[in-house]
Amino acid sequence: MNLPYTVIFEKRTADYPKWLPAVTSLVSVLVAFIISGIVLKIIGGDPLRVLKFFFTATFGSWPVFSDTMVKATPLIMVGLACAVAFKMKLWNIGAEGQFYMGAFFSSLVVLVPMVNLETTPKFIVITLMIIMGMIGGAIWGFIPGYLKAKYQVNEIIITLMLNYVALYWNNFWIFDKWSDAGFQMTPQFEKIAWLPRLSDLAKEYRQFSGITLHLGVVFGIIAAIIIWWILERSHWGYEIKLIGDNPQAARYAGLNITRNLVLVMMLSGALAGLAGMSEISGVVHRLQEKISPGYGFTGIIVAWLAKLSPFAVIIVSILFGALIVAGREIQPSGLSNLLQGIILFMVISSDVLLRYKIRLVRLEQEA
Amino acid sequence: MTSSSPPNAVEMKDIVIRFPGVLANDHVNLTLKQGEIHALLGENGAGKSTLMNALAGLYKPVSGVMKVHGEDVNFNSPKEAISKGIGMVHQHFMLVPTQTVTENILLGLGEPKFFMDLAKYDQKIRDLQDQFGLRVDPSALVWQLSVGEQQRVEILKTLYRGADILIMDEPTAVLAPQEIDELMNTMRSMTEQGKSIIFISHKLNEVTAVADRLTVLRKGVATAEGIGVEGLTGEKLAELMVGRKVIFSVEKKAQEPGAVVLDVRDVSAENNKGVPALNKLSLNVREGEILGIAGVAGNGQSELAEVITGMRTCEGSIFINGEDVANCEPSKAIERGVAHVPEDRTGVGSAPNMTITENTIMKNYRDNPIGNKWSINFTEARSHARGLKDAYDILAPSVRTMARKLSGGNLQKVILAREITTNPKLMVAMQPTRGLDVGAIESIQRLLLAQREEGTAILLISEELDELLTLSDRIAVLHEGEVMGILDAENADVKEIGLMMTGMKRSDA
Ligand SMILES: Nc1ncnc2c1ncn2[C@@H]1O[C@H](COP(=O)(O)OP(=O)(O)OP(=O)(O)O)[C@@H](O)[C@H]1O
Ligand SMILES: [Mg+2]
Numbered sequence: 103m104n105l106p107y108t109v110i111f112e113k114r115t116a117d118y119p120k121w122l123p124a125v126t127s128l129v130s131v132l133v134a135f136i137i138s139g140i141v142l143k144i145i146g147g148d149p150l151r152v153l154k155f156f157f158t159a160t161f162g163s164w165p166v167f168s169d170t171m172v173k174a175t176p177l178i179m180v181g182l183a184c185a186v187a188f189k190m191k192l193w194n195i196g197a198e199g200q201f202y203m204g205a206f207f208s209s210l211v212v213l214v215p216m217v218n219l220e221t222t223p224k225f226i227v228i229t230l231m232i233i234m235g236m237i238g239g240a241i242w243g244f245i246p247g248y249l250k251a252k253y254q255v256n257e258i259i260i261t262l263m264l265n266y267v268a269l270y271w272n273n274f275w276i277f278d279k280w281s282d283a284g285f286q287m288t289p290q291f292e293k294i295a296w297l298p299r300l301s302d303l304a305k306e307y308r309q310f311s312g313i314t315l316h317l318g319v320v321f322g323i324i325a326a327i328i329i330w331w332i333l334e335r336s337h338w339g340y341e342i343k344l345i346g347d348n349p350q351a352a353r354y355a356g357l358n359i360t361r362n363l364v365l366v367m368m369l370s371g372a373l374a375g376l377a378g379m380s381e382i383s384g385v386v387h388r389l390q391e392k393i394s395p396g397y398g399f400t401g402i403i404v405a406w407l408a409k410l411s412p413f414a415v416i417i418v419s420i421l422f423g424a425l426i427v428a429g430r431e432i433q434p435s436g437l438s439n440l441l442q443g444i445i446l447f448m449v450i451s452s453d454v455l456l457r458y459k460i461r462l463v464r465l466e467q468e469a
Numbered sequence: 470m471t472s473s474s475p476p477n478a479v480e481m482k483d484i485v486i487r488f489p490g491v492l493a494n495d496h497v498n499l500t501l502k503q504g505e506i507h508a509l510l511g512e513n514g515a516g517k518s519t520l521m522n523a524l525a526g527l528y529k530p531v532s533g534v535m536k537v538h539g540e541d542v543n544f545n546s547p548k549e550a551i552s553k554g555i556g557m558v559h560q561h562f563m564l565v566p567t568q569t570v571t572e573n574i575l576l577g578l579g580e581p582k583f584f585m586d587l588a589k590y591d592q593k594i595r596d597l598q599d600q601f602g603l604r605v606d607p608s609a610l611v612w613q614l615s616v617g618e619q620q621r622v623e624i625l626k627t628l629y630r631g632a633d634i635l636i637m638d639e640p641t642a643v644l645a646p647q648e649i650d651e652l653m654n655t656m657r658s659m660t661e662q663g664k665s666i667i668f669i670s671h672k673l674n675e676v677t678a679v680a681d682r683l684t685v686l687r688k689g690v691a692t693a694e695g696i697g698v699e700g701l702t703g704e705k706l707a708e709l710m711v712g713r714k715v716i717f718s719v720e721k722k723a724q725e726p727g728a729v730v731l732d733v734r735d736v737s738a739e740n741n742k743g744v745p746a747l748n749k750l751s752l753n754v755r756e757g758e759i760l761g762i763a764g765v766a767g768n769g770q771s772e773l774a775e776v777i778t779g780m781r782t783c784e785g786s787i788f789i790n791g792e793d794v795a796n797c798e799p800s801k802a803i804e805r806g807v808a809h810v811p812e813d814r815t816g817v818g819s820a821p822n823m824t825i826t827e828n829t830i831m832k833n834y835r836d837n838p839i840g841n842k843w844s845i846n847f848t849e850a851r852s853h854a855r856g857l858k859d860a861y862d863i864l865a866p867s868v869r870t871m872a873r874k875l876s877g878g879n880l881q882k883v884i885l886a887r888e889i890t891t892n893p894k895l896m897v898a899m900q901p902t903r904g905l906d907v908g909a910i911e912s913i914q915r916l917l918l919a920q921r922e923e924g925t926a927i928l929l930i931s932e933e934l935d936e937l938l939t940l941s942d943r944i945a946v947l948h949e950g951e952v953m954g955i956l957d958a959e960n961a962d963v964k965e966i967g968l969m970m971t972g973m974k975r976s977d978a
């Protein structure tokens with residue numbers, strides 16, 4: 103059978119309209135949902151019920167939406183961490199390790215303890231934890247940055263390997279030194295080291311009871327604004343983009359590439375470290391083994407789907423936060439991973455639409 | 470028309486191609502006869518590359534008809550164009566530097582299927598080389614090749630794919646004079662063997678030397694369609710291209726040069742392959758003086774420009790206004806007021822995915838009023854860029870256009886504009902007028918002379934002897950990284966320069 107039409111791909115000569123990437127990304131997410139629905143149908147599920155459940159379990163009420171946002175919070179910061187590095191074409195896939203180092207360093211404030219936890223005001227304790235978390239992450243970004251700048255060592259390999267180092271470093275302390283009665287976790291932190299949550303206000307405002315959303319989300323949003331400003335307005339952002347686009351030209355323009363390389367890796371690490379601090383202080387309230395279900399790796403996907411735009415990182419993070427929450431609620435939990443995979447696949451393939459115009463053309467009728 | 474004559478190799482009729490804000494081709498016709506060399510000329514941004522990209526299947530015309538060997542075609546991809554025997558050698562090469570010549574030629578083809586039996590293909594490629602006189606070692610890595618050799622690889626690539634219609638986009642712009650002669654011989658031998666060629670150039674002498682007919686574009690419109698080259702004068706051609714008479718003379722005022730700005734002493738350096746490229750070279754340039762550097766390409770010119778601007782390490786010393794800057798970072802040279810028009814405009818001189826604005830502020834994004842303490846004032850930056858766009862006649866829809874969308878000549882103008890506006894003490898200009906049309910060449914030459922009058926010291930590296938003779942005060946001839954001698958431009962003997970270029974030292978040097 104011959105179809106009377108054929109599809110042709112035409113390379114775009116014009117720039118695509120500004121709104122197109124947003125639309126294609128949205129459509130890809132929708133298509134991903136539809137494909138997952140079909141898969142569900144094939145294996146004998148009821149896609150509509152699952153879909154409905156997905157939405158009620160993630161956006162259906164304030165408490166579940168708050169859960170979604172709690173999961174989105176570390177993703178925002180880790181996503182920003184990856185976005186900044188990727189802008190300079192530095193492939194930092196070590197956000198996971200930087201996250202753990204951030205968690206570890208901020209915990210030191212409580213575990214050592216670095217200040218007298220009885221007398222120091224909460225504000226100071228939290229600020230100190232933020233600083234320590236960012237330093238921890240920055241150190242873990244500095245190492246691969248320095249090795250690349252000085253010895254041209256590939257950052258992908260180093261950042262990947264440092265993930266494991268960070269994980270086992272953490273384990274060493276929680277299995278042995280600071281273990282809580284033999285469990286693989288430290289004792290719970292004093293309340294003073296907890297980030298304020300909305301549920302803390304439940305006494306005055308009843309509707310906040312059980313809402314676990316914590317101050318970390320504000321860190322994420324502020325970080326997004328600052329990163330946007332750095333990338334779009336500052337000297338440094340201009341340098342980052344120039345080095346990312348053409349390192350030769352950047353050298354020619356007199357930029358210090360090695361210094362920028364180290365600094366950007368440190369900034370990236372500091373953001374991931376901040377995410378670690380926010381999880382420790384806002385959610386788990388102790389240092390323990392599995393603080394992150396792979397946030398650092400999801401962050402890579404988030405940054406990529408957001409096309410490295412800081413504000414888009416927030417939106418994509420919320421979607422992925424919802425997927426994580428749904429994965430907890432929906433059985434089998436692999437479903438949400440399936441959906442994540444399909445979304446990623448769809449969004450990446452939708453890039454074709456940005457580069458080509460697709461037209462349906464009627465084939466000429468043969469006589 | 471008699472029925473016995475073969476159909477034309479290519480017929481393009483009423484081709485219209487539009488980019489946002491630009492009508493790049495406006496009902497253009499072009500006919501390439503079987504076995505001819507057809508020249509395509511026009512100002513920078515006239516739409517030459519665009520028209521040829523359409524023929525090579527890269528762009529799709531909004532309207533118009535294309536025929537290849539009498540058959541209607543409608544290409545949706547370069548692949549389809551290649552299958553009809555059309556091959557294009559682009560203005561900017563598209564080779565993989567880390568692969569060998571053979572690998573590059575085979576890239577994207579269905580063969581070799583699984584085992585890389587490259588030796589077999591090496592032989593095939595050697596046969597092609599013999600057939601057309603395109604010498605280059607098939608097993609060499611592309612990054613080690615000179616630009617001229619890389620071009621031969623591009624030509625071989627199209628021939629290997631069975632092209633019988635070749636499009637060459639400004640092939641001579643990157644070549645040294647004797648390489649140009651070789652290329653022309655190759656072109657002639659190709660047409661003798663039944664191939665047809667479209668040849669884009671800005672130079673009348675090249676066109677009259679090899680082309681049979683020519684087509685001229687101006688602002689997307691054809692002002693001459695397939696006229697014969699006989700009896701064509703430079704004035705006439707310039708008028709067709711620019712639409713007005715171009716006065717081919719720039720005047721150099723007599724003036725006394727001032728203090729020494731650049732003083733290069735006993736400098737030695739290696740090239741990218743680790744082979745010595747500069748050998749204890751010494752020269753100096755003074756305020757308000759243009760020192761021209763003549764020489765066959767590859768005799769140390771690039772390396773000389775790079776050591777002065779801090780892009781390459783060296784032995785010896787380089788004084789700029791008394792301070793030794795040898796082996797400093799490029800930022801040091803910039804700080805000392807050195808401007809640099811690099812040889813490689815896409816690889817070094819610009820950032821392709823950044824806008825014209827972002828490309829023009831590369832060297833002054835920290836300075837008032839564009840730069841504040843931490844941030845960049847993009848409103849100021851854009852108005853700065855707009856100023857340059859008007860002053861240097863840069864053809865682009867707006868200053869937000871990305872650099873990679875500019876025509877070759879317009880990109881060169883962006884770089885020149887940026888470098889000249891830094892008010893340099895020393896300007897190192899390598900092939901500044903390469904790829905520019907006559908009008909633009911003239912205005913750039915005027916600008917260089919104006920810089921000279923303002924007291925800038927200029928090191929002008931060029932392969933155009935005419936350009937060196939018109940602009941320079943003195944000319945130094947390079948051969949294998951050594952200065953063969955320095956002559957006064959005013960009464961320099963072209964023959965003598967030629968001899969020095971082949972390695973004959975001047976007695977008093
Ligand atoms: N991909 C693109 N997107 C937008 N505009 C483009 C694109 N390619 C070319 N143009 C514009 O089309 C016009 C014609 O460009 P083209 O490259 O064909 O010029 P040209 O005649 O080859 O000039 P040159 O001699 O400088 O190489 C220019 O104004 C250029 O800015
Ligand atoms: Mg061109």
